[in-house]
Amino acid sequence: MAIVGIIGGSGLDNPDILANPRDERAATPYGEPSSPLKRGAIEGVEVVLLARHGREHTIPPTQVNYRANVAALKAAGCTHIIATTAVGSLREEIGRGDLIVVDQFIDFTKQRKMTFHESFEPYNPVHCAMAEPYDSGLRKIIIDECERLKYKYHDKGTVVTIEGPRFSTRAESHMFRVLGADIINMSIATETVLANEAGIPYAAAAMSTDYDSWRSDEEPVTWEAILKVFAENAAKVTTLLTRIIPRI
Numbered sequence: 001m002a003i004v005g006i007i008g009g010s011g012l013d014n015p016d017i018l019a020n021p022r023d024e025r026a027a028t029p030y031g032e033p034s035s036p037l038k039r040g041a042i043e044g045v046e047v048v049l050l051a052r053h054g055r056e057h058t059i060p061p062t063q064v065n066y067r068a069n070v071a072a073l074k075a076a077g078c079t080h081i082i083a084t085t086a087v088g089s090l091r092e093e094i095g096r097g098d099l100i101v102v103d104q105f106i107d108f109t110k111q112r113k114m115t116f117h118e119s120f121e122p123y124n125p126v127h128c129a130m131a132e133p134y135d136s137g138l139r140k141i142i143i144d145e146c147e148r149l150k151y152k153y154h155d156k157g158t159v160v161t162i163e164g165p166r167f168s169t170r171a172e173s174h175m176f177r178v179l180g181a182d183i184i185n186m187s188i189a190t191e192t193v194l195a196n197e198a199g200i201p202y203a204a205a206a207m208s209t210d211y212d213s214w215r216s217d218e219e220p221v222t223w224e225a226i227l228k229v230f231a232e233n234a235a236k237v238t239t240l241l242t243r244i245i246p247r248i
Contacts, residue, residue, distance in 0.1 A: 005078035026072035033072040042245040061164035061186035070194040083204040087183040088212035100157040107189040138203035157182040161189035173214035
């Protein structure tokens with residue numbers, strides 16, 4: 001029986017979607033996760049919700065204890081993880097409010113603990129395959145539901161993850177476009193690696209909120225602008241989650 005972990009990103013971690021919610025504290029060998037786990041159900045499927053940045057958004061991207069978050073969901077019995085995340089668009093065709101079903105990442109982080117393997121057993125190194133980091137079955141479910149809901153969505157996209165909390169310079173934003181990234185955020189690559197190492201199928205539904213810094217015909221991204229797009233579009237992600245969970 002599936003137990004689905006949901007990692008809620010900025011503005012996308014609403015526990016009101018769960019039936020019979022209850023808090024559950026978690027401790028792991030890597031410390032405490034970003035928030036207590038919120039355990040409940042969606043249409044009879046057990047769900048465990050975790051707020052990536054804390055319930056009051058107090059944890060900057062680099063300071064998120066990604067290892068504890070993934071380890072806590074694994075210890076809670078999660079068989080799958082769906083992540084939600086806000087992203088900046090690096091492509092003209094990806095507009096504000098669009099959903100992107102991520103299929104690849106580029107990691108530009110520098111300071112994070114992003115592996116469970118701090119040492120190897122003698123003669124037994126562990127190198128996790130990462131050619132296809134997002135679970136194809138979960139991605140198909142998300143894509144199918146986006147189609148049924150008639151959302152504007154993109155069935156693939158490469159996300160570049162930067163350290164944050166600052167936004168990109170214009171030069172960096174243009175560089176990421178040249179490298180082939182379609183969207184940008186500050187969390188997903190780290191989380192993706194750890195979920196793969198933990199052996200948990202993982203997929204991410206991203207919402208585009210801005211155009212990062214590459215467009216010269218409008219103001220560069222600000223947090224206030226991102227929040228405005230959240231308010232206008234967060235219901236899309238909530239609805240999507242309630243539709244995809246019963247299919248897992």
